[in-house]
Amino acid sequence: MEQLRKIPKVDRVLESEEVKGLLAEYPRTVVLRAARLVLEQLRKGVLAGEASEDAFSAGAIGSEIGAEIARLIAPSLRKVVNGTGVVVHTNLGRSILPERARQALNEVAFSYSNLEFDLEKNRRGSRYDHVERLICELTGAEAALVVNNNAAAVLLALGSAAAGREAIVSRGELVEIGGSFRIPDVMRLSGVTLTEVGTTNRTHAKDYRAAVTTETALFLKVHTSNFAVVGFTAEVGIEEMVRLGKETGVPVMADMGSGSLIDLRKHLPCDEPNVQEFVQAGVDIITFSGDKLLGGPQAGIIVGKKAFIEPMKKHPLLRAVRIDKLTLASLEATLGLYRDERVALKEVPTLAMLTAPLEEVTRRAKGIVRQLRRALPASVHLSLIHGESQGGGGTLPLLNLPTLLIEVAVDGLSPNELEAALRTSEIPVIGRIWKGSYVLDPRTLLEEDVAYLAAALGATARAGSRE
Incomplete structure (x- = not known):
C-alpha cells in the first residue's frame, strides 16, 4: 500500500519538467494516453512485487512515457527483414517490387x-x-x-x-x-x-x-x-x-x-x-x-x-x-x-530469388557471415548449415530449393528467446527455428538487410550480457 501511494496522479505527471518537454513535442492526447499506460504498468508492477524504488522517480516515469509515446506513434505497417527463405511470404507482403x-x-x-x-x-x-x-x-x-x-x-x-x-x-x-x-x-x-x-x-x-x-x-x-x-x-x-x-x-x-x-x-x-x-x-x-x-x-x-x-x-x-x-x-x-x-x-526480385543457384546463395551466405563477424561481439556465434528454401504464397507447393542457412546463437539466449528478441527489434528480423536452431536464409536477405541484422543482433547481444 505504501508503494501504491507513491504512484503519482496523471495531472502531477503532466506537470513534471520531463513530461512538459514531451507535451511541447507531441499531441497532448498521445502524451496523456502514454502517461496512463505507464502508470498502470507501474501499478501492476507494485502489485506483483516487481517495482523498484527507482521506478517512482519523475525521471524514470518521464523516460518510460517517452518510450511509450515512441511505441504509440510508430507506424503499424513496417519494414521487416525476411530471413525465412520463403520467397513469396504471404505474411510478409508477398513479392518485393523491382x-x-x-x-x-x-x-x-x-x-x-x-x-x-x-x-x-x-x-x-x-x-x-x-x-x-x-x-x-x-x-x-x-x-x-x-x-x-x-x-x-x-x-x-x-x-x-x-x-x-x-x-x-x-x-x-x-x-x-x-x-x-x-x-x-x-x-x-x-x-x-x-x-x-x-x-x-x-x-x-x-x-x-x-x-x-x-x-x-x-x-x-x-x-x-x-x-x-x-x-x-x-x-x-x-x-x-x-x-x-x-x-x-x-x-x-x-x-x-x-x-x-x-x-x-x-x-x-x-x-x-x-x-x-x-x-x-x-x-x-x-x-x-x-x-x-x-x-x-x-x-x-x-x-x-x-x-x-x-x-x-x-x-x-x-x-x-x-x-x-x-x-x-x-x-x-x-x-x-x-x-x-x-x-x-x-x-524482378521474386524471380531472382527463386532462380538463384546454390552457388550464388552460398557466396551470399559466406559474405553475410564475414560482415556480421566483423560487426558483432564474440557472444554472437555464426555457422553455416545446409537447408531448404520455399516458394511460398501458395505457389509451387512441391518446390524445395537447396540453400545454405546461417545458424545464429547468442550466449545466454535460447533459440526461441533469440527469435523473439530479433522479431521485436527496431527493424524486425524474421527468421525461423529449424532443427532446434535459429536460422536465417540468405536467399531472401537483401543487401541492405545486413546492416539491420547486425544492429539487431548487436543490441540483442548487449541486452543479454546486461542480464
Whole structure:
C-alpha cells in the first residue's frame, strides 16, 4: 500500500519538467494516453512485487512515457527483414517490387497523372487502358483487364460470363486458399451454380461432357497452385479442355492462381505452366495474380477473348474491385521488364530469388557471415548449415530449393528467446527455428538487410550480457 501511494496522479505527471518537454513535442492526447499506460504498468508492477524504488522517480516515469509515446506513434505497417527463405511470404507482403517500380511510384504518387485522361484525344480516358496493351503484347491475348486481386478477378469474370447459369468444375479443383477464399463460395457470390464432376483425384473429359446441359455457361479449370495431388490421379489438361469446349459449345475459363509470364520449368524443378500457353491453347478467360510469381503488386489480371473481356469492363462490379494509380504504376513498370526475359529474371526480385543457384546463395551466405563477424561481439556465434528454401504464397507447393542457412546463437539466449528478441527489434528480423536452431536464409536477405541484422543482433547481444 505504501508503494501504491507513491504512484503519482496523471495531472502531477503532466506537470513534471520531463513530461512538459514531451507535451511541447507531441499531441497532448498521445502524451496523456502514454502517461496512463505507464502508470498502470507501474501499478501492476507494485502489485506483483516487481517495482523498484527507482521506478517512482519523475525521471524514470518521464523516460518510460517517452518510450511509450515512441511505441504509440510508430507506424503499424513496417519494414521487416525476411530471413525465412520463403520467397513469396504471404505474411510478409508477398513479392518485393523491382527497383523500376520504385521510380514509377515516385513519379505518379507525388504528382498529378493522366490516370483517367486521354492526352491525345483531350478527353476522359480509362485507367484500364494503361496496361492492357502491354499485357496483350506479353501474353498474346486479344484483351485484358486488371482489378485489385485475383479473387476479385475470378468473381468478376464468373459474374460477367456465367451469372444465373452453371459452371462445371472438377471436384479435385475446388480449392481453398489463404483467408478462407474458396472457389465454391466465390461462385455462389457471383451468382453462378456449381456443378461438380469427377472425384478428388481423378476427373476425365467424359465427366465434363456428361454434365453439360442447356444451363451450362462455362467449363472452369482451377490450377491447384496451393497443393498437389499425387499418386493415382487424372485430370483434363487445358488443351483437351479447350477441344471439349469447342465440341460442346461451352466456353472455357481458367484460374491460374499465381500466374507466370516465363517458362519456369527452364529454371526450376517444377511443372508450372505460363499464361502464354493457356492463351495459345485457346482458353476464353484466364485469371491470375499480379504479385506472387509475376513479382509485381497485388492485382488480379484477366486476359482472353475480347468477346468475354469487353462485357466485364461494363459490369457494375468493376468499380468495386478497380485498381488505384499506385498499383497501375508499379504493375506497368514490372510488366515492362518482361519484354526481355533475361532482364526480368535479373531485376524482378521474386524471380531472382527463386532462380538463384546454390552457388550464388552460398557466396551470399559466406559474405553475410564475414560482415556480421566483423560487426558483432564474440557472444554472437555464426555457422553455416545446409537447408531448404520455399516458394511460398501458395505457389509451387512441391518446390524445395537447396540453400545454405546461417545458424545464429547468442550466449545466454535460447533459440526461441533469440527469435523473439530479433522479431521485436527496431527493424524486425524474421527468421525461423529449424532443427532446434535459429536460422536465417540468405536467399531472401537483401543487401541492405545486413546492416539491420547486425544492429539487431548487436543490441540483442548487449541486452543479454546486461542480464
